Structures are given as C-alpha cells and as structure tokens.
Amino acid sequence: MVYEHGGDVYRNKVRLDFSVNTNPLGMSENVKKAIAENIEQFGIYPDAMCINLRNAIAEKEQVGIDNVLCSNGAAEMIFAVVRAVMPKKTLLLAPTFSEYERALKSVGSQICYYYLKEKNDFELQDDFIDYLDDIDMVFICNPNNPVGKIADKKTAQHIAEVCDERKIVCVFDECFMDLADGYSMKEKVPVIKAFTKTYAMAGLRLGYMIADTDFVCDVQRQLPMWNVSAAAQIGGITAINDNDYLEKGKQIIREEREFLMDKLKNLGFKVFNSDVNFILFKGNVGLDKSLLKREILIRNCGNFNGLDEGFYRITVKKHDENAEFIRELGDICG
Structure with a gap:
C-alpha cells in the first residue's frame, strides 16, 4: 500500500x-464533551438512517432531509458516487484531490484531464467546457486542493449548465468551502462536504452529500449499513450547531x-x-x-x-x- x-x-x-x-x-471542546457524555451509546448500533444528523445538516444547509446522505468521510462518498454512476469516461482537473482518480480506476472508467496552468495560477478557466465531448462524469474540487482557489462563480455555473444540457453527471467537492468566503453549487449539482476539514474531525470520519432525491437513493444503495458511527453522528450534530x-x-x-x-x-x-x-x-x-x-x-x-x-x-x-x-x-x- x-x-x-x-x-x-x-x-x-x-x-x-x-x-x-x-x-x-x-476539534471543538463542545464536540469532545458531547462524545464523552454519550459514550454509553457506543455499545449499541448507530442509527443507520442518521436521522438526527441529517436533520441538523438539512437545517444548516437549508435543504430537505431527503436531499442529504451521510458517509464515513468524503472519500467513501466519492467511491459510492462513482459506483452509482459507473462512468465510461470522466474529466478531472489536474492537479486535484487524488481520491477521484482512485475511485474511477476502481470501476474501470477512462480518465481525461484538464491541466490547470501555472501561468494562470492553476485557476480554472472557461475553456474547461471544450473538453467535455463524450464525457459522462466530471468532478470539480472547489476550492481546489492543493491550489486553494475558489473557481470563478460564473465559470462554475456555466460548467454546471453545460453538463446538465449534455446529461453529464457533474459533482462539486466543497469540503473546504465552509472555511472560505465563497458560494455553493448545491442548487445545481450534487455537492460533497465533510466535517473533516471544517470541524477538525478527521479521525471520526464524517462526510455528506447534498443532491436531488433520486441521486441520493442511487448513491445510498452503494453504501454499507451502519457506515456512520454513533460517535461521528453525535460529534456532527454538536459541531454543525457551533457557529x-x-x-x-x-x-x-x-x-x-x-x-x-x-x-x-x-x-x-x-x-x-x-x-x-x-x-x-x-x-x-x-x-x-x-x-x-x-x-x-x-x-x-x-x-x-x-x-x-x-x-x-x-x-x-x-x-x-x-x-x-x-x-x-x-x-x-x-
């Protein structure tokens, strides 16, 4: 390995x-305290549906609970999304987070790359749409890792619109967005987020996706039962309310x-x-x-x-x- x-x-x-x-x-002291105070719950199965956690996320994100799906970190969600779509050909940014590539290779997807240029400070450009021919799926990390830049909002929206017109599944990874002064694409495309970065809860492993209900159901079928631990659910509920x-x-x-x-x-x-x-x-x-x-x-x-x-x-x-x-x-x- x-x-x-x-x-x-x-x-x-x-x-x-x-x-x-x-x-x-x-990690927030409030999160640590909540986990410690509820340690007796760890002896029973966690809520497989993550009802209380999804309710808290839905309220925070101003979406319906059926638009929220939780996972054991964002990486698990990325793999589940890829298995749900099974894309034949996918377009990725380069450089970007490597787990998209690992997930795509696991299902045999052909991967094409849009290379961000150093002369442009590795920022996403409008010509990204010129690379969408015959593409089934797109992942865009926004803000992009390891660069740290938020894509121009009009560029991001244009990409989402073109993907929608061409029936391309476009997923935005917004795991860092809540630590920046940016925007979300959740009203237009599936969005993946995580408590890992925003709330410094990397060891608890907690991610989530916001998407339309049909896509949520498709992805949920790819996830194992009880994938989100009781500790992660308690920590997540506490963290997301700690403004x-x-x-x-x-x-x-x-x-x-x-x-x-x-x-x-x-x-x-x-x-x-x-x-x-x-x-x-x-x-x-x-x-x-x-x-x-x-x-x-x-x-x-x-x-x-x-x-x-x-x-x-x-x-x-x-x-x-x-x-x-x-x-x-x-x-x-x-």
Missing part, C-alpha cells in the same frame, strides 16, 4: 504537522493566511494565491525532507498529476505555530 496524502504522523516523528488542512482551532467555533476558525484563517503568504514571499518562494486554509508554494526540491529533520511535516505535492517536485502545500494554523514554522524555514533557507 502506498500512502499518497498528508498527515502521516504514524510513520514520522512530528511535532508540527502542516501537511493536513483542518480547522486551526482543532461561534466556525466563525472564529475562519477569522484565524483569514489573518494567518496573509501572514504566512507574506513571509513565504519574503523568503523568496513563489506563492500562489489562496482563498482557504492552505497555501501552495514553490521551492527547492528536498525542502520537505529538511523540515522533517526538524520534526515539521509539510505536504510534498510532487505526486499530484500536473505538479512536479518542488511544489509544496502547507496548512494555516494558529499564529504561534505559524511563526515557529517560518522561523525554522528561514533558518533552513539561510
């Missing part, structure tokens, strides 16, 4: 993990993202604009190894299709951690 993502603190000695992009506040936590996290991200981007530029790195809680930058090959010797983990993006060695991604954390990271990085750069 080859691990392709950030957060590998199990095989590395790490004191500062800048490789995973979760809310800088960490103060989310707003505080977003404020930290806005302020600290600017701090990190300015400092990286001052150190001579090429930094790409970001709208969310992570930053893509370009530096010397091997920088990640130099930082790991200091027990600091960053995401080497060399294994992203469309990027080379020398591209790195870091998350936005609290100021003290960000300042320490910049001090260590500056020491390495000399």
Whole structure:
C-alpha cells in the first residue's frame, strides 16, 4: 500500500504537522464533551438512517432531509458516487484531490484531464467546457486542493449548465468551502462536504452529500449499513450547531493566511494565491525532507498529476505555530 496524502504522523516523528488542512482551532471542546457524555451509546448500533444528523445538516444547509446522505468521510462518498454512476469516461482537473482518480480506476472508467496552468495560477478557466465531448462524469474540487482557489462563480455555473444540457453527471467537492468566503453549487449539482476539514474531525470520519432525491437513493444503495458511527453522528450534530467555533476558525484563517503568504514571499518562494486554509508554494526540491529533520511535516505535492517536485502545500494554523514554522524555514533557507 502506498500512502499518497498528508498527515502521516504514524510513520514520522512530528511535532508540527502542516501537511493536513483542518480547522486551526482543532476539534471543538463542545464536540469532545458531547462524545464523552454519550459514550454509553457506543455499545449499541448507530442509527443507520442518521436521522438526527441529517436533520441538523438539512437545517444548516437549508435543504430537505431527503436531499442529504451521510458517509464515513468524503472519500467513501466519492467511491459510492462513482459506483452509482459507473462512468465510461470522466474529466478531472489536474492537479486535484487524488481520491477521484482512485475511485474511477476502481470501476474501470477512462480518465481525461484538464491541466490547470501555472501561468494562470492553476485557476480554472472557461475553456474547461471544450473538453467535455463524450464525457459522462466530471468532478470539480472547489476550492481546489492543493491550489486553494475558489473557481470563478460564473465559470462554475456555466460548467454546471453545460453538463446538465449534455446529461453529464457533474459533482462539486466543497469540503473546504465552509472555511472560505465563497458560494455553493448545491442548487445545481450534487455537492460533497465533510466535517473533516471544517470541524477538525478527521479521525471520526464524517462526510455528506447534498443532491436531488433520486441521486441520493442511487448513491445510498452503494453504501454499507451502519457506515456512520454513533460517535461521528453525535460529534456532527454538536459541531454543525457551533457557529461561534466556525466563525472564529475562519477569522484565524483569514489573518494567518496573509501572514504566512507574506513571509513565504519574503523568503523568496513563489506563492500562489489562496482563498482557504492552505497555501501552495514553490521551492527547492528536498525542502520537505529538511523540515522533517526538524520534526515539521509539510505536504510534498510532487505526486499530484500536473505538479512536479518542488511544489509544496502547507496548512494555516494558529499564529504561534505559524511563526515557529517560518522561523525554522528561514533558518533552513539561510
């Protein structure tokens, strides 16, 4: 097994993990308390229909409960969506989140790529629709990982409209959108979200999809029973009602993202604009190894299709951690 993502603190000695992009506040104390107080529930089966959780999500997202489907993280939902559609030919962005490709390969889908260009700061362009001939399915990560940019709203809407006209299943992954000041495509296309990033609940594994009821039913058939644990359901209900936590996290991200981007530029790195809680930058090959010797983990993006060695991604954390990271990085750069 080859691990392709950030957060590998199990095989590395790490004191500062800048490789995973979760809310800088960490898991809410309210979530921890709710899980601890309900630990007796863990001895019985969780609600297979996730009624209370779906009700909470539906209220937050202003949709009907039958438009919400929950999963064991966004990755499980991606695989279930792909199995429900069984696309013969799919169009992906490059670079983008690698789990779309893994899911598509598992069902034998032919994969085509729309390569985002460095000269355009890896931003999605209007000519994406020129690549839609004979395509059955499209995944768009928005904001895109590892770039961090939100697609132009008119461009996104145009893509959704063209896909609808051509009967192409277009799925938007908005796992980072709630940590940014953006928009949602949930009224036009199926949208996937997760508590992983927004509420720093990566270990609990909780994702969801918003879609029309027919598509929800199609995808639900691809999911196992009891796939969302009691702990994840309790944590999710508590988290989604904690508006103060989310707003505080977003404020930290806005302020600290600017701090990190300015400092990286001052150190001579090429930094790409970001709208969310992570930053893509370009530096010397091997920088990640130099930082790991200091027990600091960053995401080497060399294994992203469309990027080379020398591209790195870091998350936005609290100021003290960000300042320490910049001090260590500056020491390495000399």
